[in-house]
Structures are given as C-alpha cells and as structure tokens.
Amino acid sequence: MKIAFAWKWWAWKTTISSLVIDRISKKYKTLALDLDSNVNLATSLWFENIEQLITFWTKKEEVMNYTWSTKMSDWENRVYLPTNTDWFYDYESDFINKYSISSENIKLMSLGFIEDEKRGIESMCDYYEMSKVFMNHINLKNDQFLIADLAAWVEMISRATVMSFDLIFVITDANFKNIKVAKQILNWLELIWFSKEEIIIIPNKYIDKEDLSSIKNEFDWYNLIDWMEFDSEIYDLDSKKQLFLSKSKQLDDVIENIVSNILKFKNSSNSRIIERIKKMDEKKQNFLK
Numbered sequence: 514m515k516i517a518f519a520w521k522w523w524a525w526k527t528t529i530s531s532l533v534i535d536r537i538s539k540k541y542k543t544l545a546l547d548l549d550s551n552v553n554l555a556t557s558l559w560f561e562n563i564e565q566l567i568t569f570w571t572k573k574e575e576v577m578n579y580t581w582s583t584k585m586s587d588w589e590n591r592v593y594l595p596t597n598t599d600w601f602y603d604y605e606s607d608f609i610n611k612y613s614i615s616s617e618n619i620k621l622m623s624l625g626f627i628e629d630e631k632r633g634i635e636s637m638c639d640y641y642e643m644s645k646v647f648m649n650h651i652n653l654k655n656d657q658f659l660i661a662d663l664a665a666w667v668e669m670i671s672r673a674t675v676m677s678f679d680l681i682f683v684i685t686d687a688n689f690k691n692i693k694v695a696k697q698i699l700n701w702l703e704l705i706w707f708s709k710e711e712i713i714i715i716p717n718k719y720i721d722k723e724d725l726s727s728i729k730n731e732f733d734w735y736n737l738i739d740w741m742e743f744d745s746e747i748y749d750l751d752s753k754k755q756l757f758l759s760k761s762k763q764l765d766d767v768i769e770n771i772v773s774n775i776l777k778f779k780n781s782s783n784s785r786i787i788e789r790i791k792k793m794d795e796k797k798q799n800f801l802k
Contacts, residue, residue: 518660519684519698552623581600739767
C-alpha cells in the first residue's frame, strides 16, 4: 500500500508522517520516501546513520532505463503504465538497498535536492518526473508499505507525482492560507482521478473548537480525522528533538486513529492505481493530438 502526506508550510506534515511510519513499521515493512528537498524525514525518524544516506535524485537516467520508460527528454512518448512486470522495483531491490538507510523495519530513501552550484540553473522538474516513474514501478507485497513525505504546496500533486498511490492525507490548520492551499491540493487530486474515499483530511494545530469547526465546515464532504489542538508541550518536545511515541497519550491516541484508518482502508478497498495511470496516459495522448 502506498500513502502520501501533503501540506502547506509548517503544518507538521513531516512530524505526523514520521510518527505514522514509526507506528506502521512495528508490524509492517515500510519504505519511507522523503520527496521534500528539505530532507527532514530522516531526522524526524531519529536515524543514527543519516550521513550514510545517498540521495537518488542524480539517478534519473538509470531509473528511466531500468523501467523502460524512455529517456528523460522524450516525455511525449512516455507511457506511465508499467508494461513489463520484470522491471519493477521491490522492497529488496538492489537499487532501493543501495540508496536507502535502514533501521529495524524501515528503509528510508530521499530524493534530495539540487547541488548548490546548480541552483538557479537546474530545476527539480526532471527529478519529480523521475520520482513519478520510480513510484509507478514499485511493487509491494501485502505486508509492505510505502509512505511518502511530499514537497510542500501543490507542486508534486500538480505534476501527478502521486498517481500510483492508494491514499493521500492532506493536513491543514484553520489559517485561511492553509485552507486555500489544501483546497488546491484537493482540486488537483480530483483532476488525476482520486476519489473522495482515497483522500483524508487531518485538521491540525487548531486553537479551539471554533477553529476545528471552521476546518470541518470547509471540508465536510471528505473523510476527516481529528488530529489535535495546538499543544505547547508537544511543540516543545518536537523543537527539542524529543518527540517520540509514548511521550504523550493524546499524541499516541491520534496516531493510532490515523493508522487504524489506514489499515481499515487497506483491508476494505481494491486498488485503483492501474485505472488511474491508464487514464493519465490517455489524457496525455489526447493532449498531444
């Protein structure tokens, strides 16, 4: 099962996703994928060997060649639907092992960011495209999860980077700018054929019940999981790098609720990933006519 967390700035997306990864990995093998150029997921997961992490953003041609997905420059002829199951990556693939660091049941990969000398010259466009192809070609077993921490705003959503995911969490607080961005994310998800059942809203850091009601009123036609009111103690723990599961019962209960919804979705639904990718290929072909 593939899950992603989307957000606007400072919505605690990485904190939430890292706690969910931690909880899921107690029972399931988990591939944690950091697609945010800030590369904070390893820190949030308390990996001790971060310096050994090799980001895979420079391997775009290798990914394209392995998956038979055309050259990076040949986007017009690219078909996103995998055509040969022999060219899938799996949890034990050499590529994933080489570009990941491990801790117990978690393998962590990071897309990374453009080198300083190329800033302002090279963009992330090719790397987002490569990550889309890469994730389309990951084949997971029933006891395995891929959980991605996305880049902020709508960039990766608007590029349909998440077309091969089963479930998307959208995190927002009651701030009108955050709500606006959350609505943009939802709009893009619907344009790439995510159903409302495949999207879950997480209200976060609201001040009071009035704040929570305002979020619920904005998204009352979606599945919604209560996160938690702004908690200075949890904020301080996060700031001091001391935020772990079991540090706060309230936090544990919330994470348990999110994970319970993930497992409920996993056990009750048929994946629509192939259907979604087929539609995206058709959409591109119609655009090129």
